[in-house]
Amino acid sequence: MKTAKMLHKLHDLLDPDKRKDKAKRKHLRKLLRELRDRQHKLQSKREQTGDKEKRRKLKQEIDVIREQRRKGVHLCRKTAWK
Numbered sequence: 001m002k003t004a005k006m007l008h009k010l011h012d013l014l015d016p017d018k019r020k021d022k023a024k025r026k027h028l029r030k031l032l033r034e035l036r037d038r039q040h041k042l043q044s045k046r047e048q049t050g051d052k053e054k055r056r057k058l059k060q061e062i063d064v065i066r067e068q069r070r071k072g073v074h075l076c077r078k079t080a081w082k
Contacts, residue, residue, distance in 0.1 A: 021079050028079075032072045039065045 012018050039062055046058040 025076055025079050028072055028076045032069055032076065035065055035069050035072070039069070 042058055042062050042065070046055055046062065049055050049058065
């Protein structure tokens, strides 16, 4: 490994802002994974449900989760480019 690359890695390790961003991204990715799983479960539940009212409520919840995921992905990408 060249000296410049080693110095760059050392700087990344010692920089507290980058450590915080990395921890934040890691936590955010975990939350996004959980939201994705929940969304898939709700979608399969919605497909199996015959009642229109329950389907409408599930659709609303799925839409909220989809929007949360979209915002989370945007935030994750934004912190990755800092």
